[in-house]
Amino acid sequence: MAGRGTIQLRSGEDIILRVENLVQEFPVGRDRVVHAVSDVSFDLRKGETLGIVGESGCGKSTTARAIVQLPPPTSGRVVLDPSSENEIDLTRLSGHDLRNARPRLQMIFQDPISSLNPRRRVKDIVSEGLEIWSDGDIGTEGRERVEEVLHAVGIDPVVAASHRPHQFSGGQCQRISIARALTVNPEILICDEPVSALDVSVQAKILNLLEDMKARYELSLVFISHDLSVVRNVSDRVVVMYLGKICEVGGADRLYDAPAHPYTRALLASAPEPAQSVGVADAVLGDDLPSPTDPPSGCRFRTRCPLAIDRCATEEPLMQEIDEDHFVACHLPST
Amino acid sequence: MTGRQAPLLSVRDLKVVFPTPIGMVHAVDGVSFDLEAGQSMGIVGESGSGKTVTAKTLMNLLPSYALVDGSVNFDGRDLRALAAERKTEKHLWGVEISMVFQDPMTSLNPVKKVGEQIAESVRYHLGQTRTAARRQAGDLLEQVGIPEPGRRLDEYPHQLSGGLRQRVVIAAALACEPRILIADEPTTSLDVTVQKHILDLLDDLRTARGMAMILVTHDLGVVKGRTDEVMVMYAGRTMEEASTEAVFSQQGHPYTEALIETIPKINSASHTRLVPIPGQPPVTTSPPTGCPFADRCRYATDLCVAQGPPLTALGNGHHVACHTPVRTPAAETALAANAARGHTATGLEIHQSGVPIGAVTGGLGEQT
Numbered sequence: 001m002a003g004r005g006t007i008q009l010r011s012g013e014d015i016i017l018r019v020e021n022l023v024q025e026f027p028v029g030r031d032r033v034v035h036a037v038s039d040v041s042f043d044l045r046k047g048e049t050l051g052i053v054g055e056s057g058c059g060k061s062t063t064a065r066a067i068v069q070l071p072p073p074t075s076g077r078v079v080l081d082p083s084s085e086n087e088i089d090l091t092r093l094s095g096h097d098l099r100n101a102r103p104r105l106q107m108i109f110q111d112p113i114s115s116l117n118p119r120r121r122v123k124d125i126v127s128e129g130l131e132i133w134s135d136g137d138i139g140t141e142g143r144e145r146v147e148e149v150l151h152a153v154g155i156d157p158v159v160a161a162s163h164r165p166h167q168f169s170g171g172q173c174q175r176i177s178i179a180r181a182l183t184v185n186p187e188i189l190i191c192d193e194p195v196s197a198l199d200v201s202v203q204a205k206i207l208n209l210l211e212d213m214k215a216r217y218e219l220s221l222v223f224i225s226h227d228l229s230v231v232r233n234v235s236d237r238v239v240v241m242y243l244g245k246i247c248e249v250g251g252a253d254r255l256y257d258a259p260a261h262p263y264t265r266a267l268l269a270s271a272p273e274p275a276q277s278v279g280v281a282d283a284v285l286g287d288d289l290p291s292p293t294d295p296p297s298g299c300r301f302r303t304r305c306p307l308a309i310d311r312c313a314t315e316e317p318l319m320q321e322i323d324e325d326h327f328v329a330c331h332l333p334s335t
Numbered sequence: 336m337t338g339r340q341a342p343l344l345s346v347r348d349l350k351v352v353f354p355t356p357i358g359m360v361h362a363v364d365g366v367s368f369d370l371e372a373g374q375s376m377g378i379v380g381e382s383g384s385g386k387t388v389t390a391k392t393l394m395n396l397l398p399s400y401a402l403v404d405g406s407v408n409f410d411g412r413d414l415r416a417l418a419a420e421r422k423t424e425k426h427l428w429g430v431e432i433s434m435v436f437q438d439p440m441t442s443l444n445p446v447k448k449v450g451e452q453i454a455e456s457v458r459y460h461l462g463q464t465r466t467a468a469r470r471q472a473g474d475l476l477e478q479v480g481i482p483e484p485g486r487r488l489d490e491y492p493h494q495l496s497g498g499l500r501q502r503v504v505i506a507a508a509l510a511c512e513p514r515i516l517i518a519d520e521p522t523t524s525l526d527v528t529v530q531k532h533i534l535d536l537l538d539d540l541r542t543a544r545g546m547a548m549i550l551v552t553h554d555l556g557v558v559k560g561r562t563d564e565v566m567v568m569y570a571g572r573t574m575e576e577a578s579t580e581a582v583f584s585q586q587g588h589p590y591t592e593a594l595i596e597t598i599p600k601i602n603s604a605s606h607t608r609l610v611p612i613p614g615q616p617p618v619t620t621s622p623p624t625g626c627p628f629a630d631r632c633r634y635a636t637d638l639c640v641a642q643g644p645p646l647t648a649l650g651n652g653h654h655v656a657c658h659t660p661v662r663t664p665a666a667e668t669a670l671a672a673n674a675a676r677g678h679t680a681t682g683l684e685i686h687q688s689g690v691p692i693g694a695v696t697g698g699l700g701e702q703t
Contacts, residue, residue: 055526055527056497056526169615199381199553200553200554200597200598201593201594201611202611203599204598204599204609204610207599207609208609208611211608227599228527228601229599229600232599232601232603233599233600233605233606233607233609234606236605252605253604253605256602267528270527270530270531271527271556271601272527272554272556273559273601274601288496288498
């Protein structure tokens, strides 16, 4: 959406995570509020990679953090196993119960060097998650798990035992971050711009590694990036966000081959190597994102939209299905 | 390198060495190129390839402890000799050669109004009055596409978005009508939509003013279809230099080939397996005697290890520093021989098909 609605949510046994009507607002003084994420809904199927793409300030990182309750969202639900009887709504949990649910979701951050404690040895960093869950001593089984995960991401456990993060390159540090996330045996891995700080030759290795780890440990991924090519490469399904709202949701190939929302089209046409499905005429965005403290009425994209009509200012578009598993929130979608 | 008349800028065998606690870092290791008036050139490379150090050498921005060798000639003047004298040529850098940096937040002064920051260089270098400089600053803001330039003159950098800030930096760099504009990763910190605007703007300004431009970037996509020529750098050396079109359609260096292969493509189906470049760049404190890319190259032969290939002409201004340029019989022979014995001259294991094994297994045991 740059609009509302939950029609894009799927049903089925294998939905592992469902985010419903997520709202995240931050007060910034004088009764002003930053509307970082406004009424966003999506779900994640087991074994699927969901890509979230958008410009800076669109709320993609805030969404990722709200899923892991860092901080908990202003309103909305974040539900694990929504179709089972013992579904868990993370937003209703606190204290001990929330801690118990946390190992199921792990996160990888953009800057691999600053996300590792420079004063600790790499193996201690990777073991820490398990230590928390076993009162200090992770036991033989835990040590084996750490070695196995380190080996899987391509870091020598012997080197990891004696070295600190600064002795590794950026790509290796990102491997360590991935190992740290995997030791507690998560079901969902949330990757927030995991390759944006890496050189292109390293980027390909980390993306391939994520695909391998996803298969090996049966993970489901939420993958956030501003890089359209990277998102298409890793994702099964893609969510396009703009100023705290969802514009378009669909299967990765379908969405890139037949983008329907004018914002998606503009993004794809602005890429250094534009997508074949759009023309130069689609790259029409001006520079400026409106302020999230005072978002435009109606469709939030209308101030930069080439197609905007009066209706867009007064009525927020509802999410509609325009093709099988392809949803768009726009009064004038291209078909 | 078209050598008709004297080029505007001519760099010959440039070497830059930084003494550091871990040894001498050879940041730039023998780079040569020419730039004609009005021409645009891209310098592409990964971190540590020496692209930014090359740009900074041209701008005379290297720290004093850097050891520089080679010649840099700008319009008949020896820039390195001028740099040594300093005082006499204060109206060269920032006037005739000027630079745009990556991060517009740190390259602007946060406590000075943007109008003053642009007017400053006009007043200092061209000796204009305060009012004339302010008027010119307003004109420049308009030229770089900033709406309401009159109002923006009195704003501070934090009041502008990232894209507008970069436009201000460009306006300041253009203030004294430079003949060469060096843009070092001008769009790396910006969103794709803004990136396109800034690159288009630089293109338009270059054409309108007949200015030459050097675009330094890690992203091949940024130079594609934009610059006249591209120079690909790796480990401080020039690997390939050619027209931009040739770099993408008939690249001669295995490194360029690998770099293009490894990038996810927006038009490829999802879950297309990426082809990483195996291994890692050489340590710049001890540059190899042979080709710096040999360790990671599937074509590597004994000659590549023993002897660094010189930059040789392939015709049509296409230069490649490789003993076995891609798509030549030499490359096919080398690849067939390497595939037959299962590894290259440097011990890189490769499949029968000629694909490095590290590239296929990706994660396991492979170090980045």
